[in-house]
Amino acid sequence: MATHGIVLDLIRTRRATTRSEIMRVTGLSRSTVAQRLERLLESRLICEADSGDSTGGRPAGHFCLNNAYGALLVVDAGATSMRLALTTLTLEIRLEREIAHAIEKGPDETLALIKQALAALLLEAGIEGGDVAGIAMGLPGPVEFETGRVVRPPIMTGWDDYPIVETLRQAYDCPVIIDNDVNLMALGEYRTARAQVQDLLYIKMGTGIGAGIIMEGRLQRGARGSAGDIGHLMIETDTPTQPAAPCRCGKRGCLEAYASGWSLVRTLREQGHMVDSAQAIVQLSKSGDAQAIEALRQSGKRLGLAASYAVSLLNPAVVVLGGTLIEGQDECVAAFRETLYQRSLPLATRDLKVEISHLGRRAGIMGATHLIIDHLLDPERIDRQLS
Template sequence: MCFTSKVRIAPSSQPIAPSTGAGELLQLLRDQTPRTRAELAKLTGLARSTVGARVDALLASGLLAPSGEAASTGGRPPVRFAFNPEARVVVGADLGATHGRIALTDLAGRPLCELGEDVAITDGPGTVLDWVTSTTSRMLDMTGRTTHDLIGVGIGVPGPVEHSSGRPKRPPIMPGWDNYDVPAHVGRVFDVPVLVDNDVNIMALGEHAVAHPDVEHLLFVKVATGIGAGIISGGRLHRGAVGAAGDLGHVAAPHAPEVLCSCGNLGCLEAVASGPAIMRALAEIGISASSNADIVDLVRGGNIPAAHAVRQAGRTIGEVLATCVSLLNPSVIVIGGSLAQAGESLIAGVREVVYGRSLPLATSDLQIVAATTGVQAGVIGAATMVIQHALAADRVDLAIAAQSAS
């Protein structure tokens, strides 16, 4: 992160500077509620001189800005301060099998500009990531921002990722991407942190940030060409030991036929309940659908066999999710992905099985709902991933220390 044109946030591998305390104060102020120095001293229990020094450091960084005056109790009215989300910008990129979408957001994750194009992940990392960097440069120009305003780039890809390194790991539909150094490629153009995760995780982050910010335990399920889940536990994204948490599509579906899956196993959930599986089921009864969008159009158009096929896919997914409910005890399950646009058919099937097979204690307050962020889920989630990293207390302290030393 840079707070001036000369200051950049250090990569994660570099040592963190001793705490100045300003980063911790910023966490309190990120709710964007304006507060005076006296109010901050009362909330934190710190001396007013300490609070004043930290406020001054955050003002100098641009992350804090004056926000009106409090009522006077005699003398000059005290100034209130609030988090300034417009201080810098973030890039969130959502790369799918056949699409790319990029948003430039502020530090609250609000999109300032969005662009989407048909981009084939099979074109390889060089072509696709060059599109990401060139589109980012174009969006910075469109919004009057510069590379000095950019604090990081977040990228979601349709395959497994080792989050700590940003390298895809044996992604089945991404030829040429295995172990590719995505952060290094993008970092040649933008000298900022580049974070990479799989597309379902970033969609979970986006839906959580926008629609369910106060929910501590949430399961986001993407149903499209593939099936996967993003797990929010204790308010934080759970990636697992090697980033493989939530790989729901390759769980064996109970009572399902032994259809060969792309992973080589038989009867995986993805093989029997994803978009391609529904297309095969419809083809067997003489109904043509060559894409997920075709399935959605058929259901919305009142095609009863298509609606039944989608609902059955929901039931099959629900059989796996019933186990997840017992294991994870989420309070909200969000169903997203392109097939979630097929009205209530998919979600009704999921609800039917989950509510019927899970224990009442786990389902008494469980909500199973459709995603609300639509195509923005991925880009907002990718930006949120970067914001959480860059505005962590220790990273803010490091940037302020670097600025003070310059």
């Protein structure tokens, strides 16, 4: 059996980082271990601690992942802004940019802008395009993970079935992975800050509302990549006197139509406020505006109801809240907690933690970094490459 991948995984997870530890854990002979390490060193995936290269100060004789293996390019593209970063195998963020851009402008314009911004990051870091080891990008819509294509997004005009991977690979000859943006945030939070739990629900409240699901320590995407679509749970129906609020997906009564950034903009503009974004609503509420505060409270309450459904169905250990509407708005989170606990069975919530994102706006790029590293260092992939 090829065991390069197993050896690399032991080094990556730090379960065994010396020749003798690797021999003990795997039961492989001294000569086999030596051969595996030699191939991994040749490939520049790992380095020895005394080589002076990204060793985190460990003594000689220890092996670790090699930051010089190649750059990772990661993108977290939201509805109205995107964050791009140059990261490494050891999860270091070397350079990072945020750009205001409406995803509605379509894939041609958006991907041209992304390519340009990524090239600028590489130029600044003095890295050649050929040294890019992998790219991962999150998009604010349902993504079919195997093909990296957006599938019938409720927003994102023009993106349906667009060849995103192929477009990025025109510029970079390396693996490119596309996923839903909130999936990447969930993964980032889980891996970076909460590896002690196995079941996590991440909810993003920004311009739109979405969720990412970790169960048994794995990101769950569902059959077609649309798992976690909490924003379009139909929480209201028409009554004899009042129709349910229209949603941008074309239906009525969705959670997003009552609780998202875009729907709060609609509500507050009807009340005469000149707000145009989730950020503006948060600023208005921080200035003490009673209508903005009440809008955020109502939003938290509706989200709490939808989250009670997710909590009953998924039984997570922790619910992590992120996104613009959450940042710094206690009213929204307080109303969320109150409704969630009131609407759930005690069993589902007695050990449940509700927490604010540790990573904030970096959750997406950290998740993207983990995702591409998982792909690049997958033991089976390594065995195919090195055997």
